[in-house]
Amino acid sequence: MKKTKLVSFGFCILIIVYCVPLQSCSKYTVTTTQRDPADVYYKKKIAASYFWGIVNKPRSIIDTACGKTGLSEVKITSNIGYSLLHVVTLGIVHVVQVEWKCQKEPPVIGFQP
C-alpha cells in the first residue's frame, strides 16, 4: 500500500474511532403535531426481543402514569453495541432503548368561581 493511501486510511480510522463510540446507530422519534409533554425528562426502558421475536422482555411497556391523555412522544434508539449483539447472536438477541413522555391533559378553561 502506498504511503498516501496508508495515511488516508489511518485518517479515516481515526475519524471513525473518534466519532462513533459516543453515537447511537439510529434514533427515531414518533410524535404528533399536538405534542405537548407533561414530563420534563424521558422515561426509559431497555426492550429486548429473543429468538427472532418469540420472546419479548418486557412483553409490553405500559406506563400507568400517563392517564387518559396517553403518550406525547416515543423515541427508539439503537447503538453500536446493540447492533453488534444482534449480529453476533445471529438475531437471537435484539435490544433497543425506548424512551417516552406522557402528554399533558388539556387545560381547564372557564370564567368562574
Next chain:
Amino acid sequence: MASSRIQATNIKLLSTIHENFKQPIDNLFNIFNGDNPNVLAGYNETTKTIQQFLGDALQKKKSVRALGGNWSWTKVGFTKDWMLSTLRLNRIKRTLPEEIEPSFGTFESDKLVFAQCGCSIQELNTVLRSLGRSLKTSGASNGQTIAGLISNGTHGSAIDTGSSQDYVVGLHLIVGLNKHVYVERASRPVVTNVFIQKIGAEHVRDDSIFNAALVSFGSFGFIHGVMIETDPLYLLNVFRKQMSGDVVRPLMQSLDFTNAPFLPRPNVRPFHFQVTINPYDTQKGYYVTVMYKETYRENYPRIVTDFNKAGPGEDAPILLGRITDIVPQITPLIVSTTIKSGYAEIDNAWGTHGEVFTTTMLRGKILSTAMGVAVENTNNVMDIASRLSKEHSFVGVFSCRFVKQTFATLGFTKYPFTCIAEFDSFEAQSTWRFFNALWKALDDAAIPYTFHWGKVNNLDAPAVRKMYGNKVDEWIAARNKLIPKEMLPIFTNEFMVQTGLTNLLNA
C-alpha cells in the same frame, strides 16, 4: 375528587431540553392540579399546595426553582436543590367585566386571560384561537411555558410589539408560606378587587416591583398565574427570500422601511423582520423573512408541512461537531447544505400566529448564544462575527431579529430598538472558540451589548453591572421589598450569586 398534589420523582441529575449540560439536584418534583372543575377553585387549591411546598423548603433549607419547558441553555433557571416541574399546571381563567378596571378601557371578551404558569405556548395558541384571540408574539417555537417564556425575556421578532413579557399585565406570585401577591403596575392598573378576592392574594400595585418581576427567572417567588393581554385573532402573511446584502444591510441598521421597494410589499413596515446569514456564502444574499399582519379570515391557504422530507437525525449535531473539529475545511460545505434545507424560500404563505410559530422538533445537542445590541450596531456586530467565523471555522449561521424596548428592568432587549444577534451551532470546540472570540471582540470594540439570559453566555457580576448599570440595584431592591427576608434564600440560585444579583452595590 383528586386534590392538588406534589410528587417527588427522585431524579438527581437534570439536563436542559438541548442537553447542553447536566445539573446535579437534590430532587425533581412534579406538581399536579386537582380535578376540581371550577377553574379558580382548583387554581386556589394549587396555590395552597405550593405554599406548603415552600414551607417544607424553608424548614429543610432548600432553594427552589420552578421549571417550565426546560428550554433555556443556561443555569439561570436551575438550582442544586429542589426543582418543581410546572408543566401540568395549565388552567386558564377567562376574565369578566367586573374583574377589570374601567380605566383599562372598554371591556373586550378575552382581551385579558389569566393563565396558570405551566400553560405551554402551544396550549395558549390553541385555546386563544378557539376564543378568536391570539398571543401578540412569542419565540420561534411553542414548547415553552408562559411563565418560562417571560421569565427569560423570550422575544420573537415582531418589531413594534416587543418581547413576550411586554404583553403581561399582572403576575400572581407565591412568595412565602403565608404570603401570595398579585402584582401589577400602579400606572396601569388592570384588575379590580373582585378578581383579587377570587384568588385570595394581596394586591400590590407598584411599577418598580412589577417591571422587575417580569424578567426574573424564578427569583421573585413562584409565578403561579400570569394575566396576559391578547390581540384579536390575526393572520400572518409570510415571505422568505434571499436578497442582496447591499439592500438588506441598511434596513438591519435602521429598521427604516420607507425606502425598501424590493420587499414583497414595497416600502411597508412589516410586523416581523428577520435576517439569517450564511457567513460562508454572502454572495448569494441574506435570507430575509418578513411577515405582514392581517385581519383573520377563514379562507386562507394553510401552511402545509412536509413531514416525509429527509432531515438531520438527533445525533447529527454532535457527529458533525466532531468531524468539523477534525476537518475544519468542510465547515463551509456543511453550513451551506444545512442552511439550504432549513431556510427554503417561502412565497406568500399564510397562517395564524400559532400556525407560523409552531412545534420545533429539537435535534440533539445544539448550542446558541444571543446578544442584544442597539440596532445601529447590527452590521458592525455581523461584520465582526463574519470575520471570526472564518478564523474559527464556526459551524453555524447568524440570525438577526428585532424588537422594540422592553419594560422589564432586566430585560435584555433594553435598547430603543434591539437587534438580537443570534449564533446557532452545536457542541463543538470550534463553537466555543467562536463564542469566546466574539464576546471578547465586542468588548474590545466597545460595542455595548446584553446577553439573552436563557442562552449560552459568560455572565458574571461585573458584566451584569456593565450591561445594566443602576437597573441591577433597582431590580434587587424591588426583590428585597417584595419577598419576606426568610424566603430570599429559597428563591436564590447559584446563577444569581455568580452574577451578583443578590447584593446591592452599596449595601
